[in-house]
Amino acid sequence: MNIFEIFCDGKGRISETNMSSILNFLLDPVRAHGFGHASLARFLMPIGYKLKNLNESNDGMTWPKSEEIELDRWIKRFSRIELTLEEDVYEVEEETKTPRKRILDSVIRFFDTKDRLCWVLAIENKISMTSASDTRQLSEEYDFLRASIQKEIPIVFVFLTPIPVYKNSEVMFNNLSLKGKDISANYVWKDILNSPCSITKIAKKLLDDEGSGIINPASSHAHLFLRSLIKFIANDFQLESAPEDSTASDNTMRLGSLDDFWSTWERDKPESYQLAKQLFEVIETSLNKYCVDTEMSNVYKLDFRPSITRLACFYRPLNQEVDLQQKRLPNRPVAIFFQGYTSKKRVQLQFERREGVSMETFRRSLTDQVRKIFDEFPPDESSSNYSTLLLQTNVDLNVVKPLLDALIKEAAQAAIG
Secondary structure, eight states, X not given: OOHHHHTTSTTOOOOHHHHHHHHHHHHOTTSTTSOTTHHHHHHHGGGHHHHHTTGGGOGGGOOOSSHHHHHHHHHHTSSEEEEEEEEEEEEEOTTTOOEEEEEEEEEEEEEXXXXXXXXXXXXXXXXXXXXXXXXXXHHHHHHHHHHTSOTTSOEEEEEEESSSOOXXXXXXXXXXXXXXXXXXXXXXXXXXXXXXXXXXXXXXXXXXXXXXXXXXXXXXXXXXXXXXXXXXXXXXSSOTTOOOOSBOOTTTTOBOOHHHHHHHHHHHOHHHHHHHHHHHHHHHHHHHHHHHHTTOTTTEEEEEEEBSSEEEEEEEETTSOOOTTBSSOTTOOEEEESSSSOOSSEEEEEEEOOTTOOHHHHHHHSOHHHHXXXXXXXXXXOSSSEEEEEEETTOOHHHHHHHHHHHHHHHHHHHHO
């Protein structure tokens, strides 16, 4: 049972405010999750090296000698930790004298034993990259908050996004003009691109540390909460099997030729074009080879469906037609995304997995050499059946190719056995 999916049944959905509330619950040391200060400590661990620099100007933030083990104790030094959800911050217009308001999703204040404010953690949360359209939002939220707090009190400003910032969200984040010793960090919900600042990775570390005795045991309810949260994040904050039409809209499934697809890519995203073409060659060669090696060439042939969003590679049965307007193509092992997480810096690939093969099961099936590559370029378990891999344009394909071969073989097995 996944409590988050229950709220998404029918036309229900979980909003950014809901997810901010869930995160606040996890980070609050006095709430009923049972992890105490450990969850907040593990949230701060990825930016520990940044927090350490604040020691020189703030006695209340004296850093422990052993960061990993003592961070829990360091958090407990603050006599009061105050969490606010959806805090209003204002700026008064000099000419009109009317206030302008922004809303910060979460603000956490840390007080010392004399009830003096030591530092402030502010979080702006996005669960969809499409909502990151107001390029002034972060700057104004930070500026308004900064104006309300004494200048000697540092602010840590966290921009929490589904994946690392890009396009509009990257502009928003880069436009932050910090003052004094204030620091910023981009956290992500998903465990993707090996980001240390991942809510999923933080949740997994909590479970691992509790299981190994590093932190005190929590309740079974806390385990279910974290496991459900990890799965819900992996499913993009929605039901794992969301209802969808069998026929896609004209917009998303506007088909074209393979040549037109690559010409559009070369024109619109020239920085990632070369890598995408190289990946396509590896995928095409490997999928054809699998068909030959398994003696399935008399049943299937490899074919492609280029649309305005992606290039789907699929095995077409020789004895029947395939409706290319179907949203879900049968026998589709791999897709190369033109829209989505692909940008000028990276290319997004999606590989199918066999039913019952989890990401961890797939990882354990790899040789030691390929497992090391997996750990360096970890795919994202975007659903129970698909693995998403994001490769930066500066990647060495010779290094990552053994992992690609393993992902493609698993996908081909899922498609045609």
